[in-house]
Amino acid sequence: MSYIPGQPVTAVVQRVEIHKLRQGENLILGFSIGGGIDQDPSQNPFSEDKTDKGIYVTRVSEGGPAEIAGLQIGDKIMQVNGWDMTMVTHDQARKRLTKRSEEVVRLLVTRQSLQKAVQRSMLS
């Protein structure tokens, strides 16, 4: 999923709606993120393009809200509740996911299997 700076990014996305789980004082989603424009993209084990500074899902807790909603490890998060996640710092990304006033977050995620499935169906 490489991109050319200045050109619009297009991707096939999957909608994932996660209902946060209350654990005491906190609302958790049950996954971990990696990446950001302030991070080193070459260390990202999930990205196809090693210059991609997007936010990726690095771990999904078993039985957690994210797993139930269908989020998978290796997914790239494009948007959270309308906010862009392709050009954010790591901390900004974390903050947009953990707003206390929001109990539901709607993500747009993309994964390589989606991209390939669309390509296959277009060829047939």
Add this chain to the structure above:
Amino acid sequence: MREGACKLLAACSQREQALEATKSLLVCNSRILSYMGELQRRKEAQVLGKSGRRPSDSGPPTERSPCRGRVCISDLRIPLMWKDTEYFKNKGDLHRWAVFLLLQLGEHIQDTEMILVDRTLTDISFQNNVLFTEAGPDFELRLELYGACMEEEGALAGAPKRLATKLSSSLGRSSGRRVRASLESAGGLGSSPILLPTPAVGGPRYHLLAHTTLTLAAVQDGFRTHDLTLASHEENPAWLPLYGSVCCRLVAQPLCMTQPTANGTLRVQQAGELQDWARVHGVLKGTSLFCYRQPEDADTGEEPLFTIAINKETRVRAGELDQTVGRPFTLTISNRYGEDEVTHTLQTESRGALHSWMEALWQLFFDMSQWKQCCDEIMKIETPAPRKTPQVLAKQGSLYHEMAIEPLDDIAAVTDILAQREGARLETPPPWLAMFTEQPALPNPCSPASVAPAPARTHPMPWGRPRTFSLDAVPPDHSPGAPRSVAPLPQQRSPRSRGLFNKGPPRTWLQSPV
């Protein structure tokens, strides 16, 4: 409620309370007017309906009206466009504005909470979910953004009282009509603003900043950006630099998707078995006909025996064909799946039952043609959260301001800042802390921002705002041949703690749980 708001306004001492009270007052007035107008319309319709209308004959009604639905708008966000000098330099007084959104659908008016905006915010975000019930597919949701300046606009000594007394007398019929007429005539180009102009001089004044109208075409189970029509210009005291768009999630749930529209006993011909008819309890809801074993199963949440899809491509026929003797009152439902066509034949109990099933199906097809994309899948609506009391805008600042570190920086200061922002989250030391505690074995040969070891601080950095160094710039005391000390000096400013911009290529790939 109006009386209460008037009294509150008279008693207000703080500007913020006055703003909140004025907002409630103005919204109340608009609501009253709008409901009065609606009452008028309904009375007129009733009068017209009683005279000169023939009772409809049997057969399909000529006027079919689409079902009502629930429309919900949420996650409203309006981006602002500050000049970068205003945003970063942050000199001078902090101008603050109070803004809120007014939403009108039909005769219902709802408002969002009041939000305080100053130039450290990049967007105005409203947390509310605004729900309108009883909307038709031809709805027009008018959205208006009102703003008022936080600073005093003029002398306010006796004004609140005058405002209160003027408004506490109820709006008589003649004056109401006059105001309405003036509003209708004032709207030359488009419709006039929903809010009445403030009748009295005193009290804070809200100005219309922008508006837009959303219709069924804008409904989607996702976030979309719409254009705003800007209504005020720079001379207006409450002017805000709006980018010109609004981002939101507008969804609609037609009742035909969430409520069952027909139910009853049916006999369904099993596929392939001409003589085998199963007796089921059918429930038509949304885009499916659910066939349950017993009527009670529909309520208890049992899985139906099977489900027949009913969508825009489905074809339904009151079957005169395949009428075996003793099996009248059938209807067929055909769906095409790729190359195959699957047809179900259903038998109802009587002619009346057949008629009502067909009627329900025709109504469903009509609703689907009217509500369009809303009938593809049920769009989720969350129940609106209870309104929170308006919070005073804490000086948020951006990440840049909060990472400001005094020249006497040390790691404790950094962790303190983060701990304050995040509260108790930092029980475990963050992973990057390891970078500072171990030896910085990697000298930064490429980074021009690194301070040469020998002079501890050549130029103390005035930390007003983050600065980007040009990659060509060479600090005066940098000599490529000089041996670089690897051992850290405790007082030395570590190059990495200067903020996000000056540290050269990022070395980490952090992972955070959420």
